[in-house]
Amino acid sequence: MNWDWDKLQEKRQRQQGQNPPPRPPRDQDDEASERGEPRARRTPFGKGRQPDGNPFNRLSQMRVPKGRAVILVVLAVVVLWLLSGIYIVNPDEQGVVLRFGKYDRTEGPGPHYAWPVPIESVYKPHVTQVLRSEVGFRSVGQSATFQQGQLRTIPEEASMLTGDENIVNVQFSVQYKISDPVQYLFNVSAPTALVRNAAEAAMREVIGNSQIDSAITDGKLKIQSEATQLLQQILNRYGAGIQVIAVQLQDVHPPQDVIDAFKDVASAREDKSRIINEAEAYRNELLPKARGQAAALRNQAEAYNATRVRTAEGDASRFDALRQEHAKAPKVTEQRLYYEAMEGILSGAKDKVLMDGAAAGRVLPYLPLPGLDQPQAPRGPEKK
Structure with missing residues (x-):
């Protein structure tokens, strides 16, 4: 047809x-x-x-119409596009979600969903990882060790001027971590360079307020503490979202040209400190001993003084009592005093000889010579 x-x-x-x-x-x-x-x-x-x-x-x-096939393909693409928004935040991360390039929310660890690109995008910075920045040196190789053979010195960063106008080479490292992921991602463009530059500026200010002797010997802990506080203040003013954990001095030494002279000065200073310590130890040993002896002599003098005073007061009281009794009965008191005196004299003698009045008038009284009462050593056999 x-x-x-x-x-x-x-x-x-x-x-x-x-x-x-x-x-x-x-x-x-x-x-x-x-x-x-x-x-x-x-x-x-x-x-x-x-x-x-x-x-x-x-x-x-059995052919599928072309319009329906196109719809199925579009639906499959849409489903895959929607499923691409599923993401997982690890325990050491935080998810920062942007919607059309603007910050929207922060997600914690676990599975989450965000509208796929280009509606929303997700950043996952490591907020618990401790990062490290080196100033004045660079570690060679993957392992960041502190051995001298594996370090490369950066003179333009290490050379600093102290408060007494001396040059010293300072090598130190900064340990930090992310405290605010939003500020860390969007307030600064190069956080690693920012930390290094801010740490160098803070250390230069602290070293500039310190003496070279303090920086080389016993002032390192104070320098580290002050540098940590000043660096944290600088990063907070920038809004970097970074927390400074510690600033550690690796090596502080004078320039290589004058290092021998500084070593001699340090040795002399150590000898001075040793001698001072020995003198202080001798003084601490001698002074307490002298104070103890002085206190003992003082106590003995005070005791002797008190004894003499009490004895004198007792003798005076006894004499006054005898005087009153003598006034009442002179003969009886005198006879009593005589008897007491003779009792005291005779009680101290070992040998006593009693003679009547007639015999006493005919003998010659004598006093015992020293050594007569001592036993004599036995004599040896006589020689023929």
Whole structure:
């Protein structure tokens, strides 16, 4: 029927003196249909013909409309795009979510969801990791050790001027971590360089207020503490979101040209300290001993004084009592005093000789010579 309509159109155009439009190409199926023959079915593998009873012909007839296929593809792409917003924050991280480039929220550890790019984007900085910045030197290799053979000195960073106008080389490191991830990500563009530059500025100020002797010997702890506080104040003014854990001095020494002279000065200072300590030890040993002896002598003098005073007072009281008794009975008191005196004299003598008055008038009294009462050593045998 379609072919008759086409012939009729061509005939009309010839009658009107027009050229017939070109016919669209027809395949063998159309020609077979014009002849009343059944159409051969195309297989999905090419132009080969297969009988109508083959199952591949049935599958080729079950075609999905093009509009519905496009919708399914779009839905699959949308689903995959939405699923790409699932993310996981590790325990040592914090998730910072931006919506259209502006900060929106902060998420803790665990699984979370954010609208996929370009609506939202997620940054996950390590907030518990301790970072390290080196000033005045650089560690060589992956392992950050502090051995002299594995360090590379940076003279322009290490050379500093002390308060007494001496040059000293200071090598130190800074340990820090992220305290505020939002400030750390968006307030500064190069946080590592910021920490290094701020640490160098803080250390230069602290060293500039210190003496070289203090920086080299016993003032390192004070310098580290002051540098840590000053560096934290600088980073807080910048709003860097960084917490300074510690500033550690690795090596503090004078320039290489004068290091021998400084070593001699340090040795002399150590000798001076040693001698002073020895003198103080001798003084601490001698002074308490002298104070003890002085206190003992003072106590003995006070005791002797108290004894003499009490004895004198007792003798005076006794004499006053005797005086009163003598006034009442002179002869009896004198006789009593005589007896007491003789008792005291005779009680101290070992040998006593008693003689009556007649015998005492005829003998010569004598006093015992020293050594007569001592036993004499036995004599040895006489020689013939």
